Amino acid sequence: AQTVTQSQPEMSVQEAETVTLSCTYDTSESDYYLFWYKQPPSRQMILVIRQEAYKQQNATENRFSVNFQKAAKSFSLKISDSQLGDAAMYFCACLGLQGAQKLVFGQGTRLTINP
Amino acid sequence: GAGVSQTPSNKVTEKGKYVELRCDPISGHTALYWYRQSLGQGPEFLIYFQGTGAADDSGLPNDRFFAVRPEGSVSTLKIQRTERGDSAVYLCASSLAQAKTYEQYFGPGTRLTVT
Numbered sequence: 623a624q625t626v627t628q629s630q631p632e633m634s635v636q637e638a639e640t641v642t643l644s645c646t647y648d649t650s651e652s653d654y655y656l657f658w659y660k661q662p663p664s665r666q667m668i669l670v671i672r673q674e675a676y677k678q679q680n681a682t683e684n685r686f687s688v689n690f691q692k693a694a695k696s697f698s699l700k701i702s703d704s705q706l707g708d709a710a711m712y713f714c715a716c717l718g719l720q721g722a723q724k725l726v727f728g729q730g731t732r733l734t735i736n737p
Numbered sequence: 738g739a740g741v742s743q744t745p746s747n748k749v750t751e752k753g754k755y756v757e758l759r760c761d762p763i764s765g766h767t768a769l770y771w772y773r774q775s776l777g778q779g780p781e782f783l784i785y786f787q788g789t790g791a792a793d794d795s796g797l798p799n800d801r802f803f804a805v806r807p808e809g810s811v812s813t814l815k816i817q818r819t820e821r822g823d824s825a826v827y828l829c830a831s832s833l834a835q836a837k838t839y840e841q842y843f844g845p846g847t848r849l850t851v852t
Contacts, residue, residue, distance in 0.1 A: 626779075655839050665826060667780070667843035713779050717839050722793035724770060725830075725841060727779030 624649040624716040628728035635704045636736050642689075643699045643731050645714030653719040656690065658699045661711040661730075670712070673697065701733075709735045739763070741844035743829050749850045750819055758814040758847045762831030769812050770841060771804055774826040783827075786812060787834065819851045 626647045635641035647656065658670040673681045673690050680688050685705075689698045701708055714728040742761040750756050762769050767788055772780035782796040786806045794804070801819075806812040816823055826848050830841040 657840075659843075665828075665846045665848075667828065667830075669840055672838065672840065715779075719839070722770075722782070722785040722795075723768075723839060724782040724785055724793070724796075725772075725780070726782070730777075730779050 624651070624654070624718055624726040626714050626716050626726055626728035628714055628731050630731045631729070632732045632734070634734040634736055635701075637704055637706060639704055640700060640702045641704055641733065643701075643712050643714075643733070645697045645699070645728055647695050647697060647714070647716045647728075649695075649716055649718055651718040651720055655717045655719070656688075656697045657715045657717065657725065658686070658688070658697075659713045659715060659727075660708075661713060662709075667713070671699065704735050706735050706737060709733055741829055741831055741842050743827075743844040743847050745847060746845065747848045747850070749852060751852055752819060752821060754819050754851075756816050756819055756849065758816075758827050758849070760812045760814070760829030760831075760844060762810065762812070762829070763833075763842055764810075765833065766831035766842070767809065767834045768832045768841075769806060770830045770832075771812070771814050772828040772830065774828055774846070776825070780828050783814070816849075819849075821851045824849055824851045 656673045685702045715725040769786040771783040774780040785793040789809045801817045804814045826846040828846045829844045
């Protein structure tokens with residue numbers, strides 16, 4: 623079983639600045655994946671970035687990168703050069719590879735971009 | 738190609754009524770998931786299909802909820818005797834079981850309002 627905690631209900635950042643969203647998780651499984659999803663007002667969940675737990679190297683996707691600290695069970699998302707289109711709810715999620723391979727989500731962080 | 742589609746986009750029903758929510762996954766995706774997202778929360782797992790069978794229905798809250806996927810493609814989530822607490826966004830996701838990315842592709846969801 624997994625649990626995911628996002629302790630920042632809301633964050634705001636100036637356009638073009640950098641912001642970091644926090645996430646901690648717990649799992650009893652040795653093999654798992656971690657994800658950040660973005661959910662704009664349209665409700666569509668969009669994958670931002672994925673991290674395989676067995677990889678030590680932090681994943682990066684253009685302006686998005688993660689800081690994966692496996693021992694601390696921490697998985698933060700850094701958004702560089704923030705853009706107005708980044709405004710959305712961001713969800714951290716954990717997927718264990720046993721059984722249903724279902725996503726377990728955190729409560730979300732609402733990110734506001736100030737022009 | 739076409740993404741995951743869900744119909745209807747919005748559904749308003751009276752307490753006690755029966756509703757059906759439909760999900761069309763990405764063609765060829767054998768795994769299909771239903772999640773429920775209450776206001777201000779992250780999505781919560783309901784049920785997982787691998788092909789035609791429900792491989793894990795441990796997230797269904799009670800026996801008023803039922804889901805089918807008779808031909809291994811389209812799925813229908815059925816809710817009997819709806820209650821106001823059932824009001825939420827119901828999200829469907831699909832994935833390619835053979836792909837080791839474990840990425841789930843989400844539909845836009847159905848917002849269910851029980852009055």
